[in-house]
Amino acid sequence: MNCPPKRIISMLLTLCLTLGIANVFIMVVAAGSTEPMFAAGGQHSLALKSDGTVWAWGLNDYNQLGNGTATNSSKPVQVPGLNNASAIAAGYFHSLALKSDGTVWAWGLNGHGRLGNGTTVDSGTPVQVLGLSNVSAIVAGHDHSLALKSDGTVWAWGANHIGQLGNGTTANSSTSVQVTGLLLSPLPETPTSMVSDTDAGEGSIGFSPSAIVLIVGAGLLVVLVLVLIIRHDKESSSK
Numbered sequence: 001m002n003c004p005p006k007r008i009i010s011m012l013l014t015l016c017l018t019l020g021i022a023n024v025f026i027m028v029v030a031a032g033s034t035e036p037m038f039a040a041g042g043q044h045s046l047a048l049k050s051d052g053t054v055w056a057w058g059l060n061d062y063n064q065l066g067n068g069t070a071t072n073s074s075k076p077v078q079v080p081g082l083n084n085a086s087a088i089a090a091g092y093f094h095s096l097a098l099k100s101d102g103t104v105w106a107w108g109l110n111g112h113g114r115l116g117n118g119t120t121v122d123s124g125t126p127v128q129v130l131g132l133s134n135v136s137a138i139v140a141g142h143d144h145s146l147a148l149k150s151d152g153t154v155w156a157w158g159a160n161h162i163g164q165l166g167n168g169t170t171a172n173s174s175t176s177v178q179v180t181g182l183l184l185s186p187l188p189e190t191p192t193s194m195v196s197d198t199d200a201g202e203g204s205i206g207f208s209p210s211a212i213v214l215i216v217g218a219g220l221l222v223v224l225v226l227v228l229i230i231r232h233d234k235e236s237s238s239k
Contacts, residue, residue, distance in 0.1 A: 041090030041140075047076060048088045054079040054097050062093040063124035064108035070124065079107070081126050091140035097126060098138045104129040104147055113174025114143050114158035120174060129157065131176045147176065154179040 039046040044058030044065060055076035056065040063070055066079035079097070082105065087098040094108035094115060105126035106115040113120050116129035129147070132155060137148040144158030144165060155176040156165040163170050166179035 037088060039088045039090040039095075039140075041095065042092035042142075044090065044095070046088045046090050046095055048085055048097075052082070052084045052086070052100065054082040054085050054088055056095065062109035063122055064090075064093050064095050066095055066107040066124065066126055068124045079126060081105075087138055089138045089140040089145070091145060092142045094140065094143075094145075096129075096138050096140050096145055098135055098147075102132075102134045102136075102150070104132045104135050104138055106145070110174075112143050112159035112172045114145060116145065116157040116174065116176055118174050129176060131155075146179075148184060152184045154182050154184065 036050050037048045041064060042059070044056060044060065047055045049055065054066070055078055056067070057073045057076045058065070060067075060070055060072045065073060065077055067073075067077045068080065079095075082097050082099070084100045085097045086100045089096040089098075091108070091114065094106060094110070097105045099105065104116070105128055106117070107123050107126045108115070110117075110120050110122045115123055115127055116132075117123070117127040118130050129145075132147055132149070134150045135147045136150045139146050141158070141164065144156060144160065147155045149155065154166070155178055156167070157173050157176045158165070160167075160170055160172045165173060165177055166182065167173075167177045168180050
């Protein structure tokens with residue numbers, strides 16, 4: 001098939017436009033979804049669904065399931081008030097959730113102030129960890145927790161009898177305190193559909209199944225547009 005220069009330019013412009021639309025489609029879908037994940041505590045478990053809800057099951061004698069009761073559950077029960085969570089973490093008797101707005105929420109046993117809400121009173125429903133915003137990642141220890149903010153600073157709260165909060169003291173803290181002298185590289189703004197794959201080797205980046213589906217779909221869309229262009233050219237040349 002011999003295409004005139006103008007037709008080649010038109011095909012290239014169409015292809016670029018299709019790729020641009022596909023890229024926007026991927027970013028919009030990725031931004032509106034949450035990557036599912038699991039977390040295991042001392043004797044309870046957590047799950048984060050793609051719709052941003054958090055579910056828990058197992059031991060609940062310290063309210064670590066977060067459903068407002070102290071009754072154990074052999075099947076997942078929803079944690080109320082968490083409809084836009086982006087990450088979860090499980091301590092031994094407490095649980096954490098990171099919301100999409102960068103705030104951190106905790107529930108369960110609050111000995112040593114591990115819920116970070118300024119008290120040592122247990123909570124059967126999520127309470128906000130004070131003094132934290134723009135958080136990018138969370139992790140829960142036995143009786144203390146950590147949060148990484150988007151500016152690279154690390155914050156901790158809870159038990160500190162052996163210095164696990166990293167602030168140069170051994171005093172427990174029921175609110176978040178900054179880990180002294182530690183600044184990590186700020187986390188880039190990445191779509192939730194692209195995740196770091198630590199099992200794939202050092203320095204590797206992996207794509208989640210949802211990202212693969214979107215990429216394959218975008219590729220098929222490009223192929224479809226090219227097929228339609230070629231078909232149109234053949235029909236035009238036969239007339």
